[in-house]
Amino acid sequence: MTASEKTYLGVPVRKPRAAFFSLTSCEGCQLQLLNNEATLLDFLSLLTIVNFREAVSERSENYEIAFVEGSISRADEIPRLKSIRAQAQTLVAMGSCACFGGVNQLKNRFSDLDWVKKQVYGDHPIETQDVLPLSAIVKVDLNIYGCPIKKEEVEKVITNLVLGKSIDYPQYPVCMECKANQNVCLFDLGEPCLGPITRAGCDSWCPSNRLGCWGCRGPAETANVRQLKQIMREHGFSDEQMLDRLECFGGFSKFINELKNQ
Template identity: 35%
Template structure:
């Protein structure tokens, strides 16, 4: 009895919460069918509104946040959870980069406000932004949705007191290791060269180009990527839209680089 009580006390207190998102990242945690029960054994799961009825929002070792800040309620929840947690983990592309919901930044307000904000006036529209624009983020788990094995590996690392490793090489590395024919050569607008891998090039393996959901690599060559896409016949509007879909807010230099390259 004494022994199990000691182990219990060393388990990290963990919470999973969602702000504005589609819940796909949280489902990636739950759908770890083979290992979910093992995982629950490793942590003290204090809160997971998807699966638990009672969900305290105070005093966590690790808080995992899915989603981006899209209204004032999101911001209030995020700030409270940050204040009550030792480490905050941005879970998935919305939390990491803003992802597809942040594309609203590039759209005219009259194109979307009637869909929600005019119907629900209690919702205060704010600029849709990833969580690190508002609070300090300790760890990032990228992807839309993140790979479920990656989430498990991350949790096992923190339970063991290790700093989880980041995968910084571009998607192209895994893609070539997987023996895929390059989709750029086939005329598809693949963003693999500027996108951080770690997904085992899952889209390309299935014949679809990379849209950049895991965020840009640290040392990406954006100019070269734009030049290649132009050479393949894609116009600037297409290139800009494609790059903004998942990572627009992480490419504040995009317009400048495109214009500079237009007027060398």
């Protein structure tokens, strides 16, 4: 059966031309896509990949879906992103850097960028600016959350995309999955955790490995941040500790000022 004839329940299944791009990032999300060898061939057969630096050598600028990982930290990335947007019908922000700025945006916490550069690069300064998520520059059609993204979730997203199903993420927080995994609550073990306010979908990846959540997937639909601040205090964690976590990936930026002023 050729690709164009593929159907599901009599409905033709699209095989979109897809390109993968990387802005400021560790490229870990792209690497994640190549994980899970058992399903890799089926996964790759859903798309016609025309640009994927980690996987294929051919290049083409003719694509419908652009998967962009990374954030914007240099001026030249802005026109690049805009040209991707101009070409792609669907632009997917892939991973915390693309969705929220990610770990890169931690430097935005410092008011003096020159001082930051000096600390990091010493006498070899490079060009850098305040870090922005993709949505600050272009319209983003779809976010794939996580640092890194979770392969199983991406498989589901792509399957639903080609079938024309909607992409729905859990609206509830990580606690839901953490409890389903029978974990002991990390607060009981003396560890701070953003699980109660962070969007689930990671299958409580970190808490299941006894590491408190750092909120890489951004806030759940009902993030009761104020209550979590109270809980952190009751468990002996300072407001600074909570802020460190909330600011780590940039997903909670809209809550930061409110918290600082409380």
